[in-house]
Amino acid sequence: MKKHWYHYLWLWSLFYFGMGFFNILFAWLGLISFALPLIMAIGYGNKLFCNRYCDRGQTLRALGQLGLSRRRDMPGWMKSKAFRYGFMVFFFAMFGSVVYTTWLVYSGIESLQQMVSLLWTFHFPWEWAYSGAVSPWAAQFAFGLYSLMLTSEVIALGTMLLFRPRSWCVYCPMGTLTQLICQHKMRQG
Numbered sequence: 601m602k603k604h605w606y607h608y609l610w611l612w613s614l615f616y617f618g619m620g621f622f623n624i625l626f627a628w629l630g631l632i633s634f635a636l637p638l639i640m641a642i643g644y645g646n647k648l649f650c651n652r653y654c655d656r657g658q659t660l661r662a663l664g665q666l667g668l669s670r671r672r673d674m675p676g677w678m679k680s681k682a683f684r685y686g687f688m689v690f691f692f693a694m695f696g697s698v699v700y701t702t703w704l705v706y707s708g709i710e711s712l713q714q715m716v717s718l719l720w721t722f723h724f725p726w727e728w729a730y731s732g733a734v735s736p737w738a739a740q741f742a743f744g745l746y747s748l749m750l751t752s753e754v755i756a757l758g759t760m761l762l763f764r765p766r767s768w769c770v771y772c773p774m775g776t777l778t779q780l781i782c783q784h785k786m787r788q789g
């Protein structure tokens with residue numbers, strides 16, 4: 601298969617998680633992964649972001665090509681609408697809780713938590729990644745967003761290992777949301 605520049609977008613994932621490890625403020629760049637698919641779906645009614653420009657999609661594809669995936673079919677329930685929509689609602693509720701925690705720190709009700717949460721369960725101290733250069737609320741949002749991005753990356757990698765390389769994309773919240781937007785736009789004609 602001919603290689604295109606976007607096949608190397610997995611480098612962006614490496615850059616993002618690598619830089620966020622040392623300086624949490626890089627986590628803000630994760631908003632690009634929220635904005636771009638929405639802009640393409642709302643503006644053009646297509647899934648071009650998923651098909652080409654998603655760094656995570658390209659990472660999963662590249663790791664699959666390295667033979668790291670068992671290439672098994674996913675269980676039916678993971679493809680069901682109930683699971684996909686339920687996971688989307690849960691994921692965006694978790695994003696909402698990141699925003700809410702940021703607001704609590706901004707208002708002075710809570711103090712900055714310099715930690716990264718994995719799978720909404722395990723909390724890791726991450727103090728080295730924040731030098732105090734920006735307001736605590738900006739750092740709080742970065743810690744929260746990095747936690748969310750890292751958690752979804754771990755789930756995506758686990759799904760890649762167990763099933764087919766891009767199985768995560770079946771129930772990815774951004775993928776489900778942009779699919780709903782594209783379907784809505786198609787119905788509108």
Ligand code: SF4
Pocket residue numbers: 637649650651654655656657768769770772773774775776
């Ligand atoms: S479904 Fe999600 S992870 Fe997969 S390509 Fe689309 S946005 Fe990226």
